[in-house]
Amino acid sequence: MVDLGADLRLSAPSTPFFCERRAQNFVLRLQTVIGPPPCFLQEPEPRCPTVVPVKDFDPTHDAARIDAAIKTKGVDEQTIIDILTRRSCQQRREIAFEYERMAKKDLSSALKGALSGSLEALMLGLMKSTAQFDASELRASMKGLGTDEEVLIEMVCSRSEEELMEIKKEYREMFKKEVEKDIAGDTSGNLAKLLLALVQTRRDEPSNVVDYQKIDEDARSLYEAGVKRKGTDVTTWISIMSQRSVPHLQKVFERYKRYSPYDIKESIKKEVKGDLEKSFLTLGTSNQRDACGERVGPVHPSVSLKTENSSEKKNSSKLIIFISEV
Template sequence: MADVHNMMAQVCLTGDELCDGATVKPFVDFVVEEDAAALQKALETKGLDEHTIIDILTKRSNAQRQDIAFAFEKKTKRNLEEILDYALSDHLRSVILALMKTPAKYDAGEIKGAVKGLGTNEDTLIEILCSRTNKQIQDMSKAYQELYKKDMIKDIRDDTSQNFRELLTALAQGSRSEPSNVVDNELIDSDARELYAAGEKKAKPDVGKWITIMTKRSIPHLQRVFGRYKSYSSCDMIESIKHGVKADLRTTFLGLVQCIQNKPEFFNDKLCQSTIKRSVLSRIMVSRSEIDLQYIKKEFKKKTGQTLHQYLTVSTKGDYQRVVLALCGGDD
């Protein structure tokens, strides 16, 4: 099942493609002019009609939200994002503005936030760069250049160091092989042997070899490689990384391998962290709602015994709760 989930995530990105794992899908009876007018009325209502704003924007696909923003500006001569930024408060503002950005611009903004200022938010870099497809990374890089007039890869390199930098840089290239119908059993065996030889058979792992294989090969190929790896080692790939790699580099490799093996499980584990930040929760709910949040919900229920809907009902409140529950979909 993990193979199916990951293949769906490869071909089903965002926009109006219909994803089996999506909780937010294109609104069938979409009339952009009506939505633009309803949002204008909600924003001009005394006291602000947050419920209408939330109900419209969480029940439209990202592509439909872009159409709404265009129609709104054409109708009012005002920028919808700027008005929402001014009108909304606190956490509601951040999640609604995230919904209004294209996926590429949203990810670019998250990367920028992770590398600017003092310190680096390694967890954000790892989450985004390990989980996005080639196209998503390439679109994100273009958006980064457009928004900040800087090269995303250079900013990542300047803010990180040593092997951690090399791994993130390789991921940020977005240049791994695309899935193929051809199964190269000889290369699968060769890659598995090379990963084993570069890791467990050395006192100090040959990280460069791991980086090359894990960032250049296609996802289905690597899933087979990791299965083959166990015929050479008494440990699986996850255990080998835990034993042989330290600090941020270990966290990145673990995230990468988990994303390759079962991406919904990777995001579920982040949701299950006892101290999950609201910004991380928002990013997962927004970025995965049109891709594989339905699969993430299944992993969550399997691991915790409760539905994600139940968890969000208890752990969030107010208008923010209304947004994340809408993105979550039903209580299943």
């Protein structure tokens, strides 16, 4: 039998140092008995960008090399790739400024005229900030006939509140429209309610004080609004998923297992279908991934050029632009 109280007994002077040391020893001994804390209580792995600022950066030199590459017969694509995929977003902006000063034309326009296909899409995407790129993708998903619900769901349901605020700002500046109005005009039913709740509602502020009662109430409410009853109270699900802070939701999903025979992902699949199912799954799995400190492994922008499938190239380009400076 392990004596867990040994380290907390007053066997040393009661100074702050010894109290802290005894507490640390107690936690270590406790973990040897019950194991480490669940993943949502552990410190998340630091999120490191896959593209970092280069040392000895010279935007004028880079701009001149890109200009020469564009003017080369047949276009020197490799030089353009080597430069733009190895510079941070801020450095690419400086290159664009120097290029416009030198060549008297916009770099994005020059790249659009010189490149084509997935390479053009990736290079033009890299010339935008993440929020600008997301705003462009959102606009493209709702522009013209039909709506690309998959892109719409991905952009709205997988972004944090801060990211959504930046996207809304860029959307307004780039297209002179409000993203909320466009979403309302292009979607309907429960999907529209969820997406609008996410872009309009301010989530609760994360707190250092864990409200276990509220966690339990929310977990029970999700269970009673779904698996426990016939039919699904979608309004309750939308309210909780769109209003609670991410750390709170992480704990709600863990607590949910106490009430339901299914985890949150299995419950969503049983209760809703179609675009709403995809939306809830994106919200649920995104929060659980963040809770456990998981992230996409290091991926360099040039990797997306290696796949032959056009759909895969488009998706990998979006992923790479999003995570390159996360």
